[in-house]
Amino acid sequence: MANREHVPVMLGRIVELLSPALAAPGSVLVDGTLGLAGHTEALLRACPEVHVVGIDRDPMALERAEERLAPHRDRVTLVEAVYDELPEVLERLGRPRVQGVLLDLGLSSLQIDRTERGFAYAVDAPLDMRMDGTQALTAAVVVNTYEARELSRVLRVYGEERFADRIARAVVTERQREPFTTSARLVQTLTTAIPAATRRTGGHPAKRTFQALRIEVNRELSALEGVLPAAVSALAVGGRLAVLAYHSLEDRMVKRVLAAASSDTAPHHLPVVPEWLKPELRLLTRGAEKPDADEIATNPRSASARLRAAERTKEAAA
Known part of the structure; x- marks a missing residue:
């Protein structure tokens, strides 16, 4: 197999x-x-x-x-x-x-094909992204607990995301309504935070954010x-x-x-x-x-x- x-x-x-x-x-x-x-x-x-x-x-x-x-x-x-x-x-x-x-x-x-691992943004899955399943830090912990400034830094440095500040603010606002648990809602939130003109080019709007979260979770x-x-x-x-x-x-x-x-x-x-x-x-x-x-x-x-x-x-x- x-x-x-x-x-x-x-x-x-x-x-x-x-x-x-x-x-x-x-x-x-x-x-x-x-x-x-x-x-x-x-x-x-x-x-x-x-x-x-x-x-x-x-x-x-x-x-x-x-x-x-x-x-x-x-x-x-x-x-x-x-x-x-x-x-x-x-x-x-x-x-x-x-x-x-x-x-x-x-x-x-x-890792990519096991949806329960949470690495792929194209399917709704738990916000995990751990390569080592025994560690405490998950993508859910990052998006639900990091302050906006720190979350923006992660997205900007590790994802080279130019809309890091906008995405971070949107995530913090949305998680106050309800914590993030799976990827689909996060993808929707950050997609909405990115300007519409940008969403039409440059690949999937979640790509850089998910890269950044994965790098942060797994150092x-x-x-x-x-x-x-x-x-x-x-x-x-x-x-x-x-x-x-x-x-x-x-x-x-x-x-x-x-x-x-x-x-x-x-x-x-x-x-x-x-x-x-x-x-x-x-x-x-x-x-x-x-x-x-x-x-x-x-x-x-x-x-x-x-x-x-x-x-x-x-x-x-x-």
């Missing part, structure tokens, strides 16, 4: 980029966003020597991944954790250095901010990192970290860059790569994907 539901984004390119680092016996790949394990399954098939450490915060995803990866169970270790816990996970497993790290930052089909950007330098540090020389981002906030963070680590730190006047000032990483992609038209036609959810990858060329300076 997982195979029919889940279409891994840019699968062939991910395998092409990571496989060269995973060919040697004893190589280790960390899939920090395991989801339904489509990328991991393909890499296990392409790289018979690799052992995969699969991390996900969603117990349901781990159950489904375990089922899917059963033919390779002796080469897979599954861990329930948030990906910014990468250093602690590797320490517990006694794997201080790895040959590959994959981060697919998008929602999995499991996605703070987790990403933590995992990116940790992933670079975990790579052995010759190891490779690949990251799939799906909105500009994520992609800018990935770009910034990879650009810094792939640039030397020597003063501009030096005629020769000393070894200890040379870059730690070599970029493997020219800018952010995008899915081709055929993939987008087959899997419309891939349309916003942006792929960046890099290879560690030397150890970090002491």
Whole structure:
């Protein structure tokens, strides 16, 4: 069932980029966003020597991944954790250095298609949006308890919503009448708050708000901010990192970290860059790569994907 539901984004390119680092016996790949394990399954098939450490915060995803990866169970270790816990996970497993790290930052089909999870704005569902169902913070808590100023900040920063103030005021006014419990009423409220001319262009009017709520509930950007330098540090020389981002906030963070680590730190006047000032990483992609038209036609959810990858060329300076 997982195979029919889940279409891994840019699968062939991910395998092409990571496989060269995973060919040697004893190589280790960390899939920090395991989801339904489509990328991991393909890499296990392409790289018979690799052992995969699969991390996900969603117990349901781990159950489904375990089922899917059963033919390779002796080469897979599954861990329930948030990906910014990468250093602690590797320490517990006694794997201080790895040959590959994959981060697919998008929602999995499991989360999108399960309406009770509340991630989709197109159907009426509980305002949940938790990737980890044990945590207290839900989208309902955010929309029903955040002050207008804080709610506006969340929508503006995480959703890049230019009508954040108007939406926040409308939500606060409407929740005083009755608390929000499901998505349909929230969608109606924020749609009404957005000018009619704007609603006719630019996609669904709920898209940015729902993105912002999801990021806030799951602290996605703070987790990403933590995992990116940790992933670079975990790579052995010759190891490779690949990251799939799906909105500009994520992609800018990935770009910034990879650009810094792939640039030397020597003063501009030096005629020769000393070894200890040379870059730690070599970029493997020219800018952010995008899915081709055929993939987008087959899997419309891939349309916003942006792929960046890099290879560690030397150890970090002491």
